[in-house]
Amino acid sequence: MKFAPNILKFYLVGGSQDVGNDPDRFLYDVETALAAGGTAFQYREKGGSRLDHAATVKMATRLHNLTRQYRVPYFIDDDEELALQVGADGVHVGQKDQQIETVIRRAAGKLMIGYSCNTAAEIARANQLPAVDYVGAGPVFPTNSKADADPALGLSELARLNAASHHPLVAIGGISAANLPATLQTGVAGVAVISMILASPNITATVKAMRAAYQSK
Template sequence: LRVAKKVRQLTADYHVPLIIDDDIQLAHEIDAEGVHFGQKDGDIINNIQLAGNLAVGVSVSNDSQYKRIENIKGIDYIGIGPVFATVSKADANPEIGVEGLKYLTSKSKWPSVAIGGISETNLSSVLSTGVNGAAVISMISQSANISATLKYWRSLHL
């Protein structure tokens, strides 16, 4: 909780929305802007109700997962991926590639955010799919020069 509150303060200071992964109670407690759920994170309709006024995101990796959520009200965006192989999530689905991302992005009625294995070298191909944004972990956490990586990321205006 202490770390989450510090992160909340940092994101507020820099006017960056904070989305908490799969923890509705924590998201409410620290006044995060939203909460994100994967396919294995419980009943999505119940989670949306518990989220209340928080923005809600849901991960999809394929057509059947998209079809499972396409008529659910209360979803604000979808996370699509993993686009590429990722070391950040041990139980990640198989990578869908740029074509899979492009397909699900074109199908989506919600804003879409790409995730999974995204780096400075493949980011332009990800953004060329029409996706609304990208989420990264390793691109920053594994960077040899985090400051330069963050400056690059901010220059994209995502």
């Protein structure tokens, strides 16, 4: 699957830890979001997860089958080896994860590559890496979804980073129905969300509301 910026519009990120370590519920919620119109999914099994390596591989494989069913690009966080093993479409790398050059060497031409960039210097570095397909910036607003999250950027800084980036930029962190329209007005290619979807009492309605926000911007 080739990268296209429109896959970033409704980008769901998450792992079993985001739904109380309930793998079955996690799969159900991901499928609900994809069926409602999610455009990309990133499997991120991190802080607080109770899955061991074997269970993570099994989950990654089941998610691969699910994303194929809905024809949605599938990324895995910080593990290009697992991404290649299960046939994922891409890998996402954070600044605190392994070196981006290592990932590019192993995955360029095989996987789409996303890269977290939260400062002007990080964006400038990413601009020199043509193998990177998109960058993620955040948290835009305060968030509880990531224990080691950096300070919130705010909308003005998000707009500056987006303008400076040569790559399509997806915003992440603390995005809600209330601040989604203002986030989109910064010109970003899309938004990546965790709790907005996985903590929603009505995932289908939430995704539909996100779609409406794009149509009205």
